[in-house]
Amino acid sequence: MKVDNYLPRKAEITKVVQETGINLNIKTFHLRFADEKPMMDFKPGQFLMLTVYGVGEAPFGLACAPTSDCNEIIVSVKKTGKVTAALHEHEEGDIVGIRGPYGNSFPVEETKGKDVVFISGGIGLAPLRSLIDYVLHPDLREEFGRVQMLQAFRSPDDMLYDYEQQRWEDSPDTTIKYTIDRPCEGWDHCVGFPHDLIADELECQTENTVYYTCGPPIMIKAVTNELVNLGIDPEDIITTLEMRMSCGLGKCGKCNIGHRYVCKDGPVYSYQELLEMPDEF
Amino acid sequence: MKMENSYKDLSAEIKEVAKKVLAEEDVDQLLGFAQGEFSGLTEPVIIKKAEQAQRMVFTEDATPMLSKYLLEYKEKKQAVVAKPCDTRAIAYYLSEDIIDRKNLVIIGINGCPGLKDNTACDECDTRNPVISDYQVGEEISSAELAAELKGVKYLLEDMTPAERKEHYSQEFARCTQCYACRDACPVCYCDHCYVESNQPEWVEEGSSADKDMIFHLMRTMHMPGRCVNCGACEMACPEGIDMRSMTTHLYHKAEELYDFRPGISPEQPPLLSDFSKEDSEPGFL
Amino acid sequence: MIKKLTNQDLKALLKELRQEFLVIAPFKVKQGRLMKVLYQPVKNDEQLSSIYLTDQPDASPKEYFLPRDDKLGEETAGADCEPADWQDQPRIFLGVRSCDIAGIELFDDVFIENDYIDPFYQQRRENSIIIGYSCSEKADNSFCQEVGVNPVDNDNVPLMLYQKEEGFFLKINDEDKLKEMGILEKIENLADGTDEDLEALINERQEAFKEDDFTIKSELPFPEKEAFSSVNWEEVTASCLGCGVCTFYCPTCFCFKFFWEDVEKNRAWDSCMFSLFTEHASGHNPRESQEQRWRQRLMHKFSYHPKNYQGEPGCVGCGRCVSKCPVNLDIRKVIAHFENSIVGEGVKGNEG
Numbered sequence: 001m002k003v004d005n006y007l008p009r010k011a012e013i014t015k016v017v018q019e020t021g022i023n024l025n026i027k028t029f030h031l032r033f034a035d036e037k038p039m040m041d042f043k044p045g046q047f048l049m050l051t052v053y054g055v056g057e058a059p060f061g062l063a064c065a066p067t068s069d070c071n072e073i074i075v076s077v078k079k080t081g082k083v084t085a086a087l088h089e090h091e092e093g094d095i096v097g098i099r100g101p102y103g104n105s106f107p108v109e110e111t112k113g114k115d116v117v118f119i120s121g122g123i124g125l126a127p128l129r130s131l132i133d134y135v136l137h138p139d140l141r142e143e144f145g146r147v148q149m150l151q152a153f154r155s156p157d158d159m160l161y162d163y164e165q166q167r168w169e170d171s172p173d174t175t176i177k178y179t180i181d182r183p184c185e186g187w188d189h190c191v192g193f194p195h196d197l198i199a200d201e202l203e204c205q206t207e208n209t210v211y212y213t214c215g216p217p218i219m220i221k222a223v224t225n226e227l228v229n230l231g232i233d234p235e236d237i238i239t240t241l242e243m244r245m246s247c248g249l250g251k252c253g254k255c256n257i258g259h260r261y262v263c264k265d266g267p268v269y270s271y272q273e274l275l276e277m278p279d280e281f
Numbered sequence: 282m283k284m285e286n287s288y289k290d291l292s293a294e295i296k297e298v299a300k301k302v303l304a305e306e307d308v309d310q311l312l313g314f315a316q317g318e319f320s321g322l323t324e325p326v327i328i329k330k331a332e333q334a335q336r337m338v339f340t341e342d343a344t345p346m347l348s349k350y351l352l353e354y355k356e357k358k359q360a361v362v363a364k365p366c367d368t369r370a371i372a373y374y375l376s377e378d379i380i381d382r383k384n385l386v387i388i389g390i391n392g393c394p395g396l397k398d399n400t401a402c403d404e405c406d407t408r409n410p411v412i413s414d415y416q417v418g419e420e421i422s423s424a425e426l427a428a429e430l431k432g433v434k435y436l437l438e439d440m441t442p443a444e445r446k447e448h449y450s451q452e453f454a455r456c457t458q459c460y461a462c463r464d465a466c467p468v469c470y471c472d473h474c475y476v477e478s479n480q481p482e483w484v485e486e487g488s489s490a491d492k493d494m495i496f497h498l499m500r501t502m503h504m505p506g507r508c509v510n511c512g513a514c515e516m517a518c519p520e521g522i523d524m525r526s527m528t529t530h531l532y533h534k535a536e537e538l539y540d541f542r543p544g545i546s547p548e549q550p551p552l553l554s555d556f557s558k559e560d561s562e563p564g565f566l
Numbered sequence: 567m568i569k570k571l572t573n574q575d576l577k578a579l580l581k582e583l584r585q586e587f588l589v590i591a592p593f594k595v596k597q598g599r600l601m602k603v604l605y606q607p608v609k610n611d612e613q614l615s616s617i618y619l620t621d622q623p624d625a626s627p628k629e630y631f632l633p634r635d636d637k638l639g640e641e642t643a644g645a646d647c648e649p650a651d652w653q654d655q656p657r658i659f660l661g662v663r664s665c666d667i668a669g670i671e672l673f674d675d676v677f678i679e680n681d682y683i684d685p686f687y688q689q690r691r692e693n694s695i696i697i698g699y700s701c702s703e704k705a706d707n708s709f710c711q712e713v714g715v716n717p718v719d720n721d722n723v724p725l726m727l728y729q730k731e732e733g734f735f736l737k738i739n740d741e742d743k744l745k746e747m748g749i750l751e752k753i754e755n756l757a758d759g760t761d762e763d764l765e766a767l768i769n770e771r772q773e774a775f776k777e778d779d780f781t782i783k784s785e786l787p788f789p790e791k792e793a794f795s796s797v798n799w800e801e802v803t804a805s806c807l808g809c810g811v812c813t814f815y816c817p818t819c820f821c822f823k824f825f826w827e828d829v830e831k832n833r834a835w836d837s838c839m840f841s842l843f844t845e846h847a848s849g850h851n852p853r854e855s856q857e858q859r860w861r862q863r864l865m866h867k868f869s870y871h872p873k874n875y876q877g878e879p880g881c882v883g884c885g886r887c888v889s890k891c892p893v894n895l896d897i898r899k900v901i902a903h904f905e906n907s908i909v910g911e912g913v914k915g916n917e918g
Contacts, residue, residue: 003683006638006824007831051641053829058847081847082480097641217850244846246824249682252836253821254844256862257852258790259870264681278794281852318902319780320707322894325805345893350805398599455597457634459837461809461892477842486825487832488635517892519811521598 004249008051008097010034013090014072021157026123027088028063028161031073034095040073042066043105044130045240045268049248050075050087051097058083059245061127061267062101065134073098076126076160102248103267106131106238111210115145117202119194119223121152121215125160127240128214136171145209147174148202152194152215154181177201195222199230206231212238217281224271237271241281257281286392286418291339294417295362298388299334302360302415306386309357312347313337325350337362339390341397344516346370346467351380360386365393366401366511368410369544370467373509375412376549379470389413392421401512401525406430411545438530449494449527455520456493462524463500465517468507468543475499497524505531506552509544538563567738570759576727576734577614582752583658584608587695590630591617591660605630605659619661619729622705626666626817626884627659631673631690634814636833638686641826656747661699661727664720665710665884669817670696671722672882675875676820686833695747698723702771704778707885709898711775712782715882718771724749728767735764780898784905786879787872792908793865799857802903805893808856810837812887812897813863818871818880838862864900 015030033039042048044065051057058081064074079088090096108131116135118128135144149168153159159178169176179190179197190197194215198204204211204227211232213223220239227237243255243262250264258278260266269277299311315326315336323342327350328334339362347361348370363371368389374380389410395402408421440448460476463469475483476496484496501524508528515525535541538561541552571579580589589608593616594601602624608614662670670691677687701717710717720726724740736753744750813819814835821843823836836843839859845851853859871880881897888896 002681003685003688005685006833007641007643010642053641054826056826057824082482084847085480242846243852244844247822251676251682251684251820252823253838253866254823254836256866256870258794258865259787259873278790280794280858317888317894317896317899319898320888320894320896322707322888322896324894324896327804345805345807349807353804400599452598457810457814457835459810459814460840461807461811464807464809465892486823487827487834515599517807517809517811518598519600519815519890519892521600521602523598 004099006099006247008049008057008099009037009040010095011073011098013092013094013096016090016092017163019076019160021155025079026076026158026160027079028074028076028126029087029090029096031075031096031098032071033073033098039071040098040101042101044108044134045106045127046101046103046130047127047245047248047263047267048073048075048098048100048102049245050077050083051099052083052086052090053095053097055086056083057097057099059102059242059248059263061130061240063126063129065130065132065137067134067137068139074129076123076129078123100248102245102263104265106212106240106268107210108134111135112143113145113208115205115209116147117204117209117211118147118149119152119198119202119211119213119215120149121194121219121223122154122158123160124213124215124219125151128212129161129164131212132168136168136174141172145173147171149174149176150179150194150197150202151176152179152181152219156180156184156187193222194219195226198223198226204230204232206233210236210238214240217242224274228271234272234275235270238268239271239274240267241269242267243281286390286394288338288340288394291390291394291418292337295339295388296334296337298415298417299328299337299360299362300331302386302388303328303331303334306360307358308360308386310354311360311362311386312350313362314339314343314345314347316340341394344396344399344513346465346511346513348374349465349467349470351385352470355380355384358384358386360388362388362390363410363413364390364511365407365410366405366509367467368412369407369509370511371544372412372547372549373468373507373544375547376544376551382547386415387413388415388417391416391418393418396512396516399512399516401510401515401529404430404529405510406542407509407545412547448523449497450490452522452524453493453497454490455522456488456497457520458488458493458496459519461517461519462514462522465513467511467513468504468509469500471503497527500524501527501531504528505535506541507543508532567741568759568761568764569736569738569753569756570733571736571756572733575756579752579756580608580614580617580660581611583749584611586656586748587658588655589658589660590627592619592623594618617660619699622663622701622708622884623661623666624886624890625815626669626886627662628666628669628673628817628820630657630659631670631687631694632677632820632822632835634835636686638824638831638833641829641831657694659694659696662696662723663699663701663705663884664715664717665708665882666817667696667698667720667723668710668713668715668882669884672818672871672875672878672880673820675878695725695743695749696723698726700726700728700768700771702729702774704775705885707888707896707898708883709778709780709782709885710883711778712780713879713881713883717775719768725753728764730767735759735767737764780902782901782905784908786868786877788865788869788904789908790865790869790873793861793869793904797861797904797907799861800855802900803857803860803895805895806839806856806860807893808839808841808859809892810835810839811890811892812895813837813839815886815890817882817884817886818867838866860900864897864904868901 011031017028019026060075245263246254250261255262311328348367605627677684698720726737728735867880
């Protein structure tokens with residue numbers, strides 16, 4: 001039994017990365033706990049509640065992997081509401097609060113020994129990064145098969161983690177395809193929506209492969225449909241839902257879909273599970 | 282002795298007119314009152330077939346403003362059983378051009394006998410419909426109405442600002458921010474209420490008396506020229522908060538200063554968009 | 567163990583209990599145009615004469631366990647800080663009816679459950695002794711027996727009070743707890759009552775609760791899938807204004823939100839009937855319309871909660887949501903509509 005008083009641990013912002021170009025609306029924050037206690041235990045796919053003192057808190061998927069050398073927490077934050085706007089004003093050295101981690105996680109054990117496909121849309125890459133960095137970590141790379149990624153962004157200026165992409169591309173047996181919505185001068189990768197590109201750009205096997213996808217709801221729907229059309233078992237398609245999580249403990253009632261509390265038995269669900277859930281997200 | 286219609290007679294007439302309207306007029310639905318199957322309480326109902334009209338009633342507990350529901354289904358052709366205050370809300374909607382007259386069949390209640398516990402009915406100045414297509418009940422004459430209204434005083438008249446603050450601080454201390462007052466009000470129909478705005482956040486979360494005061498004052502300040510003084514806000518409040526006296530104060534001030542009563546005619550220009558050089562400018566509070 | 571008390575005995579007992587406990591009991595309170603019955607702390611011995619047990623209180627005692635406005639602490643204090651001891655004095659709640667007792671038991675399931683404990687709730691709960699009260703007549707719009715609540719008798723509270731024409735029976739259900747709290751010694755010397763006499767009273771009262779024209783025919787949990795595919799919620803909930811009265815007065819509604827006053831984190835009641843309840847910062851809202859929110863409220867009580875908590879209903883049948891609703895929208899009507907829809911009988915003719 002765990003007592004949770006809904007109050008956060010203090011964490012210091014150690015680095016702020018401005019991710020996107022023209023829009024300037026996504027920043028990645030690197031955080032370290034300001035107390036002496038050990039780093040929190042977490043699993044890929046979990047989320048935390050991040051407090052901006054005096055303003056409020058909001059849920060963010062972890063964008064870092066719990067590997068042996070992990071000593072910081074990474075979240076990518078898109079400016080959409082009151083809390084995220086306030087967070088964007090924060091700089092290196094500022095103190096914020098962290099509660100969590102909360103929720104279930106990506107099925108890492110079930111993915112071991114299999115090929116992995118990641119399909120992301122925009123900031124949907126952030127939660128997937130907790131698993132990408134895990135799978136591609138030199139100590140763990142052998143435990144997983146081939147890795148393919150299809151990353152979609154609105155434009156080249158909206159790209160996330162361009163400073164990590166080379167490292168990922170250089171990992172053994174790993175390919176990354178990038179796509180943007182509309183053609184653009186100087187862009188020599190794919191153009192178009194991810195679901196239209198899956199069949200041509202990815203080698204989709206129906207066996208021994210797990211598909212992870214995250215992005216705007218409309219993109220997740222289009223991608224899962226396409227994967228199912230290609231014969232992929234809905235059990236092998238994994239996604240993570242964004243709801244209005246608030247307490248993180250399955251009590252406050254803001255995130256439930258039918259009888260499920262997304263903050264507790266989600267946010268990670270297989271497409272098969274989503275099919276069985278009411279359309280309330 | 283008031284020359285008003287009995288609830289029983291009005292109920293019987295409403296049933297008949299509703300049947301006729303549903304049979305003869307090309308309406309999608311009719312808004313009226315019926316008694317709850319299990320509770321026996323008077324509740325708003327939407328009726329679509331003439332045979333269902335038999336369950337309709339009009340009682341001293343017919344507090345909800347059916348006019349408000351009209352706005353939910355603006356695209357439909359609707360008939361509505363309208364108390365005189367409802368007809369004023371409807372006339373106001375028409376003056377603001379937010380609903381189409383062609384989509385309305387108004388069954389107005391003449392000589393409204395008023396509602397139980399609703400203090401607004403004690404000072405009601407509109408006991409016959411201001412706009413209607415069908416009518417039930419006997420009209421109350423203007424002479425009778427004038428005699429009844431004689432001597433009615435509205436609550437804030439004699440209070441000093443300090444007394445008012447004291448009174449309302451006590452009242453709003455009970456507010457739970459359920460917003461039933463706003464939701465029951467026929468002229469609180471903004472698509473996006475300032476309460477629901479978090480950027481900027483007009484009403485901070487939390488329930489201190491100050492914050493509750495802000496909510497009620499802001500609502501009040503949106504009310505001059507709109508409030509038809511129906512009392513639905515106060516009747517909806519489960520904490521028995523006296524908030525109508527604030528909007529009523531402005532209601533009477535608008536009449537006193539500008540000879541304006543909201544919703545007395547669909548052609549009436551709204552108070553705050555009409556202007557003349559001769560207007561007095563004393564401020565509202 | 568059963569004791570027999572005169573009105574004077576009860577007053578004397580409460581007077582004694584007040585030495586150590588904060589006694590919270592129902593009183594008649596004027597609120598504007600309304601006369602209500604509300605739980606309030608007894609401030610002096612004179613007030614003991616004004617305790618009003620006759621009618622169901624207008625509100626359950628939930629605000630004493632999950633306050634409408636609850637200070638959780640300063641966020642900068644960190645996750646390890648103990649909740650403040652805001653309530654040293656143990657509390658006795660007098661005259662709590664079975665519906666409201668069931669409401670507190672439901673809170674226990676949610677806030678003191680296996681995986682997470684809410685320390686704020688736990689502290690208040692453990693600090694409280696409940697003296698139950700047997701209903702002698704059905705409260706307006708109540709249907710407690712349909713959700714497994716016995717209005718007349720209750721063994722789940724340490725003490726249960728039964729008012730007779732003259733005086734009371736007091737049934738002792740949990741001697742250990744009462745001993746531990748130092749209450750037993752104050753009761754032991756009272757006159758003994760007999761099992762037979764109490765049983766006769768209980769049986770007589772049960773009779774009065776037999777007749778009800780409302781029944782819940784379906785097993786709990788209500789089927790989730792059908793709720794989304796086979797029920798026209800708009801039709802039956804069209805009159806809902808979207809205010810939060812039903813949920814605020816509900817003894818089992820516990821959904822909450824956080825809000826901040828500088829670095830102080832607070833918790834306040836929230837309501838699934840509000841559009842903002844589920845709205846994302848992006849503007850996307852998974853439950854956009856009022857009938858979807860009504861579906862949530864009904865299904866949380868009759869489907870999701872039972873499913874997540876071993877079949878326990880999420881409604882205690884107190885009827886307050888009906889009595890307090892500004893438009894008298896009746897949850898019984900919605901349940902009947904749901905049941906009629908899923909068994910394929912179609913909608914009843916008089917649903918309007």
